Amino acid sequence: MARVLLVEDDPAVQRGVTLALRRRGHEVEVAASGESGLLALERYRPDLVLLDLMLPRMSGLEVCRRIRESKQVPIIILSARGDEIDMVVGLEAGADDYIIKPASGQLIDARIKAVLRRVAPAQGGPSAPAATGTEQHGDLTVDRTSLVVSRHGTELPLAPSELKLLLFMTATPHQVYSRQQLLEQVWEHSFYGDVRLVDACVMRLRAKIEDDPRKPVYVQTVRGFGYRFGPL
Numbered sequence: 001m002a003r004v005l006l007v008e009d010d011p012a013v014q015r016g017v018t019l020a021l022r023r024r025g026h027e028v029e030v031a032a033s034g035e036s037g038l039l040a041l042e043r044y045r046p047d048l049v050l051l052d053l054m055l056p057r058m059s060g061l062e063v064c065r066r067i068r069e070s071k072q073v074p075i076i077i078l079s080a081r082g083d084e085i086d087m088v089v090g091l092e093a094g095a096d097d098y099i100i101k102p103a104s105g106q107l108i109d110a111r112i113k114a115v116l117r118r119v120a121p122a123q124g125g126p127s128a129p130a131a132t133g134t135e136q137h138g139d140l141t142v143d144r145t146s147l148v149v150s151r152h153g154t155e156l157p158l159a160p161s162e163l164k165l166l167l168f169m170t171a172t173p174h175q176v177y178s179r180q181q182l183l184e185q186v187w188e189h190s191f192y193g194d195v196r197l198v199d200a201c202v203m204r205l206r207a208k209i210e211d212d213p214r215k216p217v218y219v220q221t222v223r224g225f226g227y228r229f230g231p232l
Helices: 011-023 034-044 060-070 084-092 105-119 160-170 179-187 192-209
Strands: 003-007 027-031 048-051 075-079 097-100 134-137 140-143 148-151 176-178 219-222 226-229
Touching: 003 011, 003 034, 011 027, 011 105, 027 034, 034 048, 034 060, 048 060, 048 105, 060 075, 060 084, 075 084, 075 105, 084 097, 084 192, 097 105, 105 160, 140 160, 160 179, 160 192, 160 226, 176 179, 179 192, 179 226, 192 219, 192 226
Parallel strands: 003 027, 003 048, 048 075, 075 097
Antiparallel strands: 134 140, 140 148, 176 226, 219 226
């Protein structure tokens, strides 16, 4: 199972989440602040970070941004703030998923497993492409064996969701996918309200692979439906 770093200042939530995850076989390290969470990240080397937004002193958003400056460890935001703007801002800061508290241990465990499957999509999972080897898409080189994406010979630091989305879409260039289809295949969610996960991930991915994210060549919007992978 996974080594999970829980960054959460509420003792009751700490106990509840820790107990639920340990019962399901996960190892859990708890940090009560953003600063201690960043220190624990280096010491504990977790497989995944569960991150509250409302932390003392350093906010969860700032912690998320700092982690993303140097690491691509999966991040799931676990927050009582369920407003759409909070979710979008959290996802745009680099999170891979967003869970609204209170949440059952079963749900948190399922989301953890789904996010971790994105770290190694070539090794399994319902949406893992069958192909292996290296592909060239314009200036992008996609190595499905090593799970490395490069542009002009430089490896791109893609977060797990960004990598999984790109691998999924490049497996069928020019195929149009609705947001709901991508949500189900890449995030393994079925609730339509979570399609904002797709839009936020597309925005972050475009910022890394496009010359001009406002005029995308690779991940193109199909108005009224969803997205497709170019270039044409």
